[in-house]
Amino acid sequence: MERRERADAARNRRAILAAAEELLREHPPEEVSVERVALAAGVGKGTVFHRFGSRVGLMQELMSERAHTLEQAVVEGPPPLGPGAPARERLVAFLDAVVAMATRSAGLIAAHEHARLTQKAGGGTRLANPIYVSWHRHVSALIAEARPDVDAELAGHVLLGTLHTEPISSLLHAGESARVAATLGDLARGLLGDAGGPLKAGGG
């Protein structure tokens, strides 16, 4: 049987995550070094690396926290997000939800991207991020279900990857998330061959 995490360790883990969250809320990612996070959390730099392995690991842990609720809503929540609705509606609902989450976490997403690109070992692709993988699986499954003839895997990357992109990310940060959600919806509906085209929803 596994030993539980020690109490002080758990306390520090929470302190580190909270400090990182706050720093990312108020500073651009490249100004939030691991050392600063450690300082703000009141722990040593080594402790952060011991807990999270690397800068990337820390960012991924933060993202996991936030993604958890969305994950649950998708697998067992009510339609249109959860099972039961037609694929096209589920896809649009999911994109809306992801955009909403990305809006709340704009700085974090940028920081994660920043960390991924600056890490020492070059092998870390985005496909090593379990959250991205699970979201992409969901999106491409929905696309494939509605349109078996399109390249669902790739279209999924386009729709999701966009949120990691700098122009979009800064738009989210500026409060324009409605536009982003609308445009992603237009693209998704267009791809899935919605009757009436993107006009109806895009104008809102």
Add this chain to the structure above:
Amino acid sequence: MERRERADAARNRRAILAAAEELLREHPPEEVSVERVALAAGVGKGTVFHRFGSRVGLMQELMSERAHTLEQAVVEGPPPLGPGAPARERLVAFLDAVVAMATRSAGLIAAHEHARLTQKAGGGTRLANPIYVSWHRHVSALIAEARPDVDAELAGHVLLGTLHTEPISSLLHAGESARVAATLGDLARGLLGDAGGPLKAGGG
């Protein structure tokens, strides 16, 4: 009247660009430091910074070189890339061309992204990259022309920004550019309300 660039300076500039190009062809971006480029070019590190200002500046210069021919084809070349064809066809042709260029420059694009995110001054958004700006202007103008009701600016960012994204970029590197071009075409046609939907072109 402006003085011309000195002969030795011009020689060094070309040596630096050539060395950077070669290194990026054979190594992942995070292994190509400015110092290594300088070493490979047979010049001092300070010279690189003197010529190009920063790592980002160097990468942008490389991209500018490659983008030049495409730029010309767009403004004065024959249709469907150049003026004369309907917006929808010009858009698809342009996306094809951009994908082709991105395929040839996959390492460079990644390196530019890498440089952008690791630079000291945090102010450098992608919108400071003149090539991206001009391409985006072109794409969104075409979208707006064909579909005044959609958010052309944003849709343009989605279609173009995708190429800077890691899953797509690695696919390009792996020789799957046809899939990428097809999917972008599907999305573009879907958004623009192509009769018949994405089926026709996406299946190839």
Add this chain to the structure above:
DNA sequence: TAATATATGGACCGGCGGTCAAGTTTGTCT
């Protein structure tokens, strides 16, 4: 309380992008 597994912290490492003052080369003018 004694023993043991676990957690801690900060000095340390190699390497990065970027700076700069001092030295060298080039083009120009007489």
Add this chain to the structure above:
DNA sequence: AGACAAACTTGACCGCCGGTCCATATATTA
């Protein structure tokens, strides 16, 4: 040709980064 100024080159140097290491401190268990 010679002399002069402007342009160019250079590499030691700076501050900082992500990551490592291990002597020390602490929580847990018996």
